[in-house]
Amino acid sequence: MNDKEIIFELQSNASEKHKANVIRMGIPEEFTIGVSTATIRKLAKKVKKSNELAWKLWETKYHEAKLLAVLLFDISKISSEDIEYLMSNVISWDLCDHMCKNLIIKTDYCDKFITRWVKSFEIYKKRAAFTLIATSAMHVRNLTDDIIDDYLCLISEYSQVEHEHVRKAVVWALREVGKRDFSCNEKALLVAYKLKKSKNKEQVWIAKNAIKVIGNVVKVDERSRLLSVNTKKKKQGKDV
Template structure:
C-alpha cells in the first residue's frame, strides 16, 4: 500500500470539517484551499514511522500535495531522520526543504520543521537565509525565520531571535505576533533580564498580541505595567 493510500484509509469527515475551520482554510483566510482529511496527529506520526525510509524523490510529491496530512507526514519523516543523518544527508534534507518550502504553508507545518531542521542545520552555519525570510512578504517564510531560532534559544543563543523579532516588530499578521511573542517568552525562560531589556526598549512599539504572549508568565503586576505602556 502506498503512503497516500494509507493516509486516505484513515480519513474522517467529521474531523476534516473541524480541522478545516480550525486551520482557517476558507476563502480569504490564511490557509485558503488547504485540504484536511481529518487524521489525528498521532495517526500522522504513526504513518510517518511506518514509511520512515522513503527517499526524497518519493517525498517530493507529498510536499506539493494539496492534502495537509501528506505534507505534514513528509515533514515528520524528515524531522525524525535529520538528527542521525550524516552531514551530506543533512544538507540534502535542508536543500530539499528550501526547494519545497511552498508546501510548508500552515503554522503547524512551520512549527514542526523549523526548530527541528532549519535551526539545527543553520546553528553553526551562515544564517542569512533567516534574515531574508524575515524580510519576505510571504507569511510562512517569516514564521520560518522566527521559529527556526527556537533551536538557537535551546542552546542559549539569543542574538538572532532578538534581531529577527525586531525585524518583525511591525508585521501585520497575528500569526507573526504570536510566534514572536512566544519566542520572546522562551528567551525569558532562559534569561529573564535579556527579555526584560528587550521589552523595556520595544514594548510601546509591539503589537498588543505580541506583547501579551511575551509577558504571559510574568507576575500580574508586571503584566499590567507593560500593557499600560500600550
C-alpha cells in the same frame, strides 16, 4: 509502502472531525484528508526515511501527506534550496511550525533561514524565522550570548507585523528566549518593555503577551529552563 499505499492508509484513518479542523486552518478541502498528527507520526515510524518518497508525498498537495513527508526527509540529503522550495509551498501555521521543529532546526544552516526569512513579506516564511528562534531557544543548549543577542535584535527590529500568525510567533520567540535562564530573561524583558513603549500597536501587543509569561519566572529543580510563576500555580492547582 509506496506513495499510493501511504495515501490509502491515511484515507483509511480519516475522520470528518479532523478534516473540519484542517479546513478551518485555511487548507482547501480538496487537499485535506482529515488525519490527526498523532496518526501521521505513528505512520512515519513504520516507513523508512526516503527523500524520493517524501517528495512524491509532498507533490500530492495533500496537507497530511506534506506533514508526513517532513518526517521522512533525510536531513543529510536535503539542500537549502529544497527547504526554500518547501517553505514557499506552506499555507498554514501548523505545517510551518512542523517543518521548523522537525526538519529545518536539524540542519547546519538553520540560522541562515532566520536572518533571511525574518525580512520576508511572505507570511509563513516570516513566521518560520520566529518559530526557529523559539525552537532554538528551547532545544539548543550551546547557544552563545552573541546568538541570543542577535535573536533579540531581530525580534526588536522585525516585530512590527500585523498578521496574527506572525505576531504569535514573535511572542513565542521572545518568551522562549526569556525562559532559558535568568540572564536571558533579563535581556528578553528589556526588549519587551522597549516594545511596550512603542507607538506600534502590534509591538505593544507582543510585549504585553510576552511579559505575562516571562515577567515573573522561577527556577524549578526538575527543569533546566525557567518556569512562569503563573504556569507553576496552574500546575499546583491541578495537583490539589
